[in-house]
Amino acid sequence: MAPAGGLTLTQAGTGAATRAELAERYASLTEVLHRHAQSADAAAKLPEEVFAALRASGILGAAIAVEYGGQGGDSLLTNRLIELTAAADPSVAIILFQHYAVSSRISEWGSEAQRERYLPRLASGEWIAASAWSESGSGADKRNLATKARRTEGGGWLLEGAKAFTTGAGLADVYLVLAQTSAPTDGVASTYGSDGQTFFLIEAGNPGLFANTGMDLVGMRSSATGFVELTACEADDSAVLGPVGAAVRIIAGVRESGATLGAVSAGIAAAAYRTAFAHARRRGLEGQQAVRHRLVDLAAKVEAARALVDASARRDSAEPGNTTLYSKILGSRISEEVVQEALRLLGSAGYLHDHPLNKLARDARAVGLMGPTNDLARELVSAPWTAA
Incomplete structure (x- = not known):
């Protein structure tokens, strides 16, 4: 096998x-x-x-x-x-x-x-490049932003605020920053993002941008995930990405693209499976039917996660945005399950703190908490069901 x-x-x-x-x-x-x-x-x-x-x-x-x-x-x-x-x-x-x-x-x-x-x-x-969207205390849905961008007398923009959980903070050369440029309109509802928000491309050399990678994360520890502070950060109209106040349309389009964090989960699951398989072979366990069957079940889960990631990328369903969300929800769940089952198969060999599977377990959990978090992804799929 x-x-x-x-x-x-x-x-x-x-x-x-x-x-x-x-x-x-x-x-x-x-x-x-x-x-x-x-x-x-x-x-x-x-x-x-x-x-x-x-x-x-x-x-x-x-x-x-x-x-x-x-x-x-x-x-x-x-x-x-x-x-x-x-x-x-x-x-x-x-x-x-x-x-x-x-x-x-x-x-x-x-x-x-x-x-x-x-x-x-x-x-x-x-x-x-890196994305700087999330903020501490604002929730993962991006509807309540404290980061503001206002027009200056010279016709440019001045950004003030702070972003949290920015992956690649301090490493990136350009950041896609989400800021509130006008008050939301009461009649416009969105589960993820809000009208009156605008994207800005802010380069790392801007004197008003400060990156701090001081977050001590449980998973994805070397992803340089940290804070980005915007203090009297000046930008002109050439930094505005897309229409002013229409960032919510760009955010919605991300899901339709088919790019998915489920791919990260599929990779974690595949690595965990291969680790379990290699352990079984080294220990001569592949001759045991029970072990072989457990490995087959893990392999099937890896393939299921990958198939949904591929379906998301092909965008061949009636609702491709939902398929992208499904791939993240299911992929992150599968990766956690595969890692835990692999650890159980290893037994005491996986009990060491620095075993690679324990790192994968922390990373697998982290994907489900990344934006949109799995709970928010479920809300994005199900919200239209109540809009009658």
């Missing part, structure tokens, strides 16, 4: 030559990730070698059109790259997911000047 999880980059929105090149360049990256994952988690910080390998890997441009230096890939390709990365180090996969998300938003909503400025740099790895 061979272990599941032999994911490839075939059938993924790019030409065969491009897929082959990505696969070759990814192989060198994954070797670096595997080598440093445990020590990076313990230190709660990515070593420079990992970050340099990510920048040089060529995969950062997967979601960017060829004309801007990218690979022109679709969500199927980016989800698979995220899953492959998560199987090596989920913290890096989360950074990659956010980079793809911002790249896609610039591609879709940016002006031509913004595309020309940002996309070639994001594709080459010269720059890495």
Whole structure:
């Protein structure tokens, strides 16, 4: 019996030559990730070698059109790259997911000047992007923002506020910042985001932006998740992404894209399964029917999570946004189940604090708590049911 999880980059929105090149360049990256994952988690910080390998890997441009230096890939390709990365180090996969998300938003909503400025740099790895949406105390639904952006006398913008749980804080070169630019309209209701909110592209060199990676996280410890403070942060109209006051439309479009954190969960589940399979083989347990059957059940769960991630990327359902949410809900649940079952199969071997499965268990739990959290994802799916 061979272990599941032999994911490839075939059938993924790019030409065969491009897929082959990505696969070759990814192989060198994954070797670096595997080598440093445990020590990076313990230190709660990515070593420079990992970050340099990510920048040089060529995969950062997967979601960017060829004309801007990218690979022109679709969500199927980016989800698979995220899953492959998560199987090596989920913290890096989360950074990659956010980079793809911002790249896609610039591609879709940016002006031509913004595309020309940002996309070639994001594709080459010269720059890495991060999202700065969440705030402490505002809830994961982004409807109650304390971060404000107001017009200045000179016609520009002044941003004031603080963002929490920003993945890649201090590492990113450009941040997609969500701010309130006008009061919400009473007649407009949204479960995620609100009207009167606007996105801004704020570069790391802006003197009004301060990043702090001091969060001591339980999971995804080396993802540089922290705070971003905006203090007298000046920006002009060239920093505005999309229409002023219409960020809620951009947020809604993220779900329709098919990009999903479920890919991170699928990668975690695949890594946990492979660890359990390798343990069973080393101990000569594959001859026991009970062990084989348990491994088959784990393999089936990994494939189920991956199938839903792929369905999300293909956007071939009547409600593709819901499929994206389902893939996160089910994927995160499956990854937690697979990791726990793998730990039970290992027995006392998995009781050591620094066993890789215990890191995966913490990371698996973290995905369900990331925005939109699983409970919010359930609300996003079910809210229309009561709107009669």
